[in-house]
Amino acid sequence: MANTESAENYLETILILSQKLPVVRSVDVATELGYKKSSVSIAMKNLRKKQYITVTDAGYIYLTDSGKEIAEMIYERHELISSWLEKLGVPKEIAAEDACRMEHVISKESFEAIKKHVFR
DSSP: OOOSHHHHHHHHHHHHHHHHSSSOOHHHHHHHHTOOHHHHHHHHHHHHHTTSEEEOTTOOEEEOHHHHHHHHHHHHHHHHHHHHHHHTTOOHHHHHHHHHHHHHHSOHHHHHHHHHHHTO
């Protein structure tokens, strides 16, 4: 499991970008998150060390199976929490921002309980 919120955010961003772009590069991640390329480069090195991503010689970033598993879990949490908050009347932008924070700290048990409640 990625042990930091930052790593989870990067993995989720790579997943989202990979659905929109033919290939994902560090510059795409930096642009999407509004971070400096140097910061993203350091993060990619750390994700590579943890074997969450692979990077080709051409600089294309791919999620490994373990990286994809984490990214999909975080993305599912984000989508569900965000839509749930919107249904409760929270404005879309605020719901997305709050979901972004909550997706990293909520326990698996609490998330599953919310999921069951929302999809009853």
